[in-house]
Amino acid sequence: MTSVPEAGPGRFERFVDAGKAVIPPLTLLSALLFYFGYVSARSQYEYFGVDVDTIGLGTQDYIMRSPQPLLTPLLVFAAVGAGAVAVHAAVRRRIGDAASARPATRLGRGGQAAGLVALAAGLLLLSGYAFVRDWRLYGLVTPVLIAVGGTLFRYGSFVRRLGRPPDDAASPPLRRVSAALVYVAIAVSAFWTTATVAQWSGRGLAMYEASRLDKLPSVILDTKESLFLRSPGIQETKLPSVDGQTFHYRYRNLRLLIHGKDRMFLVADRWSASGATVVVPLDGSVRVQFLFQNQHP
Template identity: 55%
Template sequence: MTPVPDEEATGGHLPGWVSAWATVIAPVTVLSGLLFYFGYVSSRAQYEYFGIDVDTVGLGTQDYIMRSPQPLLAPLLTFVLLGAGMLTAHLSIRRRIATAKDSGQPRALLPLRRLVRVATGAGLAILGGGIALLFAFPLIGEWPGYDLFTPLLLAVGAGLLAYRWRLRDLLGSAAERQTDDTLLLRRMIIVMLYALVAVGVFWATATVAGWSGRGLARNQARHLDSLPRVILDTKERLHLRSPGVEERVLPASPEQTFHYRYRRLRLLIVGRDRMFLVPETWSASNSTLVVPLDESVRVQFQFQNSPP
């Protein structure tokens, strides 16, 4: 009799470990990628308001992930509430169908069958509107609400059509289901509809993230005095054109290597090897000053004018 090889000795347990780790790592990787993307979209919109390409700041992956909760808060709360409402409605419909079938009263299902027809018509109309907006992009692409309403129409329309098939399955008998389109074609259509829902939700969330970043930038611009106050000394005159920034020539001395001092600047953000400074009062002619973190400048951070 041939002995059964020991699973541990042969390494037979490795596929199980690999599968277990894969079920953990894959969702974490996808989640991290989504958080990074939405954090990047929000940060890009935020610093673009101040004339900065966020790629020049030098933020890392962790920085963008840490910035993602702010733009994702409103979409996540909305999706959770909508998901809870739709799940409650679906469970109610299932109970109603089961009760009607158990009691042998097919007429009780007539309102639900009408609901299938309504969902079909509404889904086609809404999805058609979203597709029409896609093709109308050259004409109305500058409309501020385009990037929100277009993906929402696509997602809602595709979702209604996908749920219409689910309702037909719950209402119809097995024989009726066999007379539908071929199973393969039907599955392909449903997969494409769910993919369209996912794309629409992703697009709409990215739009909200961009709006959130823009809103953060406007709020910062209204309260620039809340940013850290900076005193900047340089070796050469900067010829700043932003109004309100004070320039003073420092007294000459043999040990003095810095000759100009600039006040009324605020620290917007610190990058990998540079700082980004803005004037402490907003003006349409303001510009963001990029200062390298090296020996060419001297930086002082001033205390807040608030006695302890």
């Protein structure tokens, strides 16, 4: 009895295995979480005039911040995926019930046409970056059009192949290369879209904090010399001269924005367009007190 040899892995499977050997999935996931957490944090603290690199956050800090900006994209991707599965099942039923290949050809051409229109619009926006870069929705609309267009075009091609005879199912190398390029464009567009959402999420979080600065930890700051702070609402008091006293000025109505590795970032307890963030080093040159919340236990 002759045994039938098992089919080996295809090119795509070999490519995926090679990618796993070069970049382990856990490392790739950690890098993505770090990047989106960094993008969100950078946008958040830019609102307060702070470069996030000066704070001194570590890799784990950015990874822990990534779930908040990724929540909306993941929910959208999951909903779109569920809808795509339902649409695909409906298309397969319609093609299977038909007595000819015309429905598959008609649906496939319609998907390809819609995909080309969306791709053309996205590429037009991409090529016109110098003219429309100030458009607030540019970073979201452009990648979404490219991703949707590429997906519709590839799915339309797939549907058209469903109506062909089995002998015509072979795919020439040029078609495989073009398909791979479309998939890369879709992946890059999805990455771009998620990064834009993470940036917006960070800015939204900053504006939410700015509207509720009184919820941040309250701080009293003592310094050796006057800081000449410009933010409205900050109260400066000169401490009485006492022998051995090295701190001469006290500042109230300050809130802790964030605590870095070796410094604190303080803001006034109410937002103002002329406000500023005070960077305080934790090296013994200042004295800091954190106040209890004004709520009786």
